[in-house]
Amino acid sequence: MAGASFPELSGRRIRTIKLIIQYFVSHSNTLRPLNESPHESPYKSPHELRFMSNPSSLCDLSALAMRAEIAAGHLSAREVTAAHLARIDACNPHVNAVVTLDAEGALAHAALADERQANGHPLGLLHGLPIVHKDSFLTAGLRTTYGSPLYRDFVPERDSLIVTRERAAGAITLGKSNLPEFGAGSQTFNTVFGATRNPYDLRMTAGGSSGGAAAALAARMVPLADGTDMGGSLRNPASFCNVVGLRPSPGRVPQWPTASPYNALTVAGPMARTVADVALLLAATAGPDARDPLAIEQDPARFLDSLSRDFKGVRIAYAPDWGGLPVQRAVTQVLERQLPVFTDLGARVEQACPDFTGANDAFQALRGQVFAVGYEAALREHRHQLKDTVIWNIELGLTQSPAAVLQAERDRAALFARMHAFMQTHEFLIGPVSQVLPFPVEEETVSRIEDTSMQNYIDWMRSGYYLSLTGHPAISVPCGFTDEGLPVGIQIVGRYRQEHALLQLAHAFELATQHWRRAPVLPD
Numbered sequence: 001m002a003g004a005s006f007p008e009l010s011g012r013r014i015r016t017i018k019l020i021i022q023y024f025v026s027h028s029n030t031l032r033p034l035n036e037s038p039h040e041s042p043y044k045s046p047h048e049l050r051f052m053s054n055p056s057s058l059c060d061l062s063a064l065a066m067r068a069e070i071a072a073g074h075l076s077a078r079e080v081t082a083a084h085l086a087r088i089d090a091c092n093p094h095v096n097a098v099v100t101l102d103a104e105g106a107l108a109h110a111a112l113a114d115e116r117q118a119n120g121h122p123l124g125l126l127h128g129l130p131i132v133h134k135d136s137f138l139t140a141g142l143r144t145t146y147g148s149p150l151y152r153d154f155v156p157e158r159d160s161l162i163v164t165r166e167r168a169a170g171a172i173t174l175g176k177s178n179l180p181e182f183g184a185g186s187q188t189f190n191t192v193f194g195a196t197r198n199p200y201d202l203r204m205t206a207g208g209s210s211g212g213a214a215a216a217l218a219a220r221m222v223p224l225a226d227g228t229d230m231g232g233s234l235r236n237p238a239s240f241c242n243v244v245g246l247r248p249s250p251g252r253v254p255q256w257p258t259a260s261p262y263n264a265l266t267v268a269g270p271m272a273r274t275v276a277d278v279a280l281l282l283a284a285t286a287g288p289d290a291r292d293p294l295a296i297e298q299d300p301a302r303f304l305d306s307l308s309r310d311f312k313g314v315r316i317a318y319a320p321d322w323g324g325l326p327v328q329r330a331v332t333q334v335l336e337r338q339l340p341v342f343t344d345l346g347a348r349v350e351q352a353c354p355d356f357t358g359a360n361d362a363f364q365a366l367r368g369q370v371f372a373v374g375y376e377a378a379l380r381e382h383r384h385q386l387k388d389t390v391i392w393n394i395e396l397g398l399t400q401s402p403a404a405v406l407q408a409e410r411d412r413a414a415l416f417a418r419m420h421a422f423m424q425t426h427e428f429l430i431g432p433v434s435q436v437l438p439f440p441v442e443e444e445t446v447s448r449i450e451d452t453s454m455q456n457y458i459d460w461m462r463s464g465y466y467l468s469l470t471g472h473p474a475i476s477v478p479c480g481f482t483d484e485g486l487p488v489g490i491q492i493v494g495r496y497r498q499e500h501a502l503l504q505l506a507h508a509f510e511l512a513t514q515h516w517r518r519a520p521v522l523p524d
Contacts, residue, residue, distance in 0.1 A: 056220070058083045060519065063129050063223035063277040070117075070128040077117075077128030081110035081172050084130040088174065088221045091522050094202060097215035098132055099193040100143045101175040106130070109172050124170030125284045125304075131224045132216050135176040136183055137163050137268075138257070142173070147181040147190035149385050150378060161256040161292075162226055162268050162285050169284040177225060178212030182375060184390045186236040186434070186461050187444055188212055191387075195441050198240060199520035200487055204438035207237035213271050214241035218520055223272065224281050230266045230367065232434070232464020238271060238476035239433035239489030242518065244278050244506070245271045246475045247468070249497045253285045254292035259374045261293050265366055265468055273516050275477065275507040279303045282499065302500055307507035312346035314505075317422070319353035319431040322463050326449035327435045334480045334488040335432060341512045342430070354422040354429070358411030359466045364456075365400055365408035366469075372397025389445075389457045412469055419470040420496065428505055429493040433476040435463050437486050463491070473499045477506045478515035487515075 058080065061069070069075040085103050092098050113128050133139055136146050137160040145151045159167070167173065178188050178196045188211025189195035196211045198204040199219040206215040210227030214237030217225055227234045229247040238245030250264040260266070270281035286300035318339065321327045342349050371393040378386060379394045386394075423429070436446055446460035447453065454460050467474045472493050479490035490509070494502030510516060 056083075056087065059087045059220040059223075061223070062274045063126075063272055064274075064280060066223055067127065067129060067280075071123060075128075077110040077113040077172060078107065080128055081106050081130055081174070084174060084222060087219070088216075090524075091199070091219045091221055092216075094522050095197045095199050095206070095215045095219055096194055097178055097196050097206070097212040097219065098175045098221060099135060099145075099178045099212065102142055102173060105142070106172050106174045113170060113172065124168065125280060126166060126224070127170030129171050129224055130174045130222045131166055131171040131226070132174050132177045132213060132222050133160075133163050133166075134210055134213055134225070134227045135179050136228060137226065139163055139173065139176065142176065144176065145192050147179045147183070147192060149191055150382055152192055161254055161289060165285045165287075166226065166281075171224065171284075174222060176212075177210070177216055177227075179209045180211075181387050182390055183209040183228060183230070183233060184371075184387070184393060185209060185445065185457055186232055186464070188215075188237070189441070189444070197441050198438050199522060200242065200485060201438065202522075203440060204486065205240065205441045205443075207240035207434070207438065209233035209237075210245065210271060211237045211240075214238055214243050214245065217241065217243045217271060217273055219522060220519060224277065225271045226268065226281070226285070227271050228266060228268050229468065230370070230465070231363070231458055231468055232461045234267075234269050234271060235433050235464055235474060235476035235489070235491060236461060239491075240438045240487060242478045242481075242487035242489075242515065242520075243271060243273050244275055244475065244477055244510075244516070245269070246278050246282065246499070246503075247473060248282065248286070248499055249296065249473050250471055251292065251294035251296040252473070252497075252499060253282070254287070254289035254295040256289060256291040258292075260370055263370050263373075264294060264471060265363075265370060275475075275503055275510050276307060278475075279307065279503050279507075282503075296497065303503070305500065307504050309501075309504040309508065310346065311342075311505065311508060314347045314428070315426045316342055316347045316349045316428045316430055317352040317426040318349050319429060320351070322431055322466055323353045323356050325435055325462050326452040327432055327463070328437055328449060330437055330482050331432050331435065331488055334482060335490055338479050338490065338509075338513060341509055344512065345508055347428075349430075352422075352426065353431075354415075354470075355418050356415065356466045358407075359415055359469050360462060361404075362408040362411035362415070363465045363469050364396065365404050366412070367465075368393055368397030368400055369405060370397070392456070416470055419472060423472070423495045427495060427501070431491055432463050433489040433491040435460055437482060437488065467491070467493055472496055473502050475502055475506050477509055478513070480513070480515055481518070
């Protein structure tokens with residue numbers, strides 16, 4: 001089986017360092033730094049000296065900056081890969097974000113990337129950039145578990161489409177990121193690998209379901225990661241871990257293979273530490289594919305256009321509680337401190353919110369249907385190996401009445417119409433990503449928010465899944481920290497299928513605030 005799980009390794013740090021050293025020694029005669037001729041000494045550039053003397057500074061670079069250094073010959077893909085493998089070796093034991101690692105494969109692919117560059121081949125958008133794939137995406141020859149004991153040793157023979165596109169763009173696969181069982185819930189834990197911890201406070205959860213991806217990004221173990229989002233799974237962990245997570249429009253990033261090709265609730269999308277890096281990864285993974293009936297027929301090169309824009313006079317609606325949801329006061333306090341940023345950009349901010357009547361019941365009914373389609377056989381044959389919340393979601397889909405599904409579709413249609421009308425008078429909508437702060441990693445879910453009891457394990461994520469139901473693109477951007485040092489993200493929602501405009505506002509907010517630069521401090 002390709003790849004190894006960190007929890008199953010002993011002496012991993014020694015072996016990882018030996019592997020990196022042995023790899024470079026064995027290739028020292030054939031693989032030179034890109035700016036070195038056969039008669040020159042290596043690492044003569046000030047850029048190279050800077051990064052070789054402090055590899056962690058390399059891992060602090062944004063993906064775009066890293067890509068530029070590689071293209072200029074100041075760094076090789078091998079150096080970048082080795083630095084991130086060392087970072088994983090140092091940090092991952094504390095956070096448990098990367099659950100299956102392919103160090104040897106990553107170094108081999110990095111060497112091939114350097115060889116292609118040395119031979120003058122065109123460089124892909126993601127050339128030489130390390131990435132981890134969510135453990136729900138298929139990776140040929142590399143274990144894919146879905147966080148379930150049913151797939152503990154499953155090694156697929158093909159890639160998911162998003163992985164194919166990332167690799168074709170030149171990204172270097174380092175391994176797989178952790179998730180809750182079958183992606184169910186916004187808390188990343190499972191019986192295969194355990195829980196993922198928040199790099200900013202190891203006592204807390206990293207969120208989910210793309211929690212491993214967010215934690216790996218925050219800890220500087222990778223510059224790019226992918227994920228999925230049904231009810232907030234790209235946005236919630238981004239908020240909890242001070243990174244950026246974009247939920248694109250359904251069909252923007254085609255999904256294949258999938259058991260539910262007409263499912264518009266679940267999307268695949270990019271995560272990174274900056275908005276520009278997210279735009280880069282979106283450009284590499286978006287675009288039509290005939291195998292996805294929802295795929296959007298638009299050129300993804302659009303997302304490489306400038307993110308600069310004048311926001312003078314632009315109307316932005318602020319929904320501090322999304323129409324009456326319980327929200328921890330500490331969350332809204334962080335957001336309210338940053339609201340003047342939007343007015344400083346020239347925008348007109350006013351408190352307003354679309355009508356989300358019927359959204360909760362509609363989402364739960366449609367989510368249950370998706371779970372029933374995908375996992376009914378698993379429930380029938382392996383019920384004893386599934387966690388309770390997964391069983392609940394599957395059974396909801398199997399037992400709910402046809403009338404409930406019909407009403408869900410009616411409510412979704414009505415909500416989309418109201419949302420469309422609302423967004424004609426407000427180009428953007430902002431509010432909390434999550435209704436709570438990161439909570440203790442030992443707690444599987446949130447049972448109460450202030451004085452309100454939660455009705456099920458995802459009830460506390462209405463701030464995420466209400467927006468999922470509308471089909472509008474939404475992004476989580478770092479918004480600041482509580483007095484205790486916990487990250488809080490702001491959710492920005494754009495007009496239907498207008499991701500580029502959404503990225504522009506998110507980028508402007510990021511430039512004005514720079515919260516993404518605050519890195520976590522992890523034990524040595």
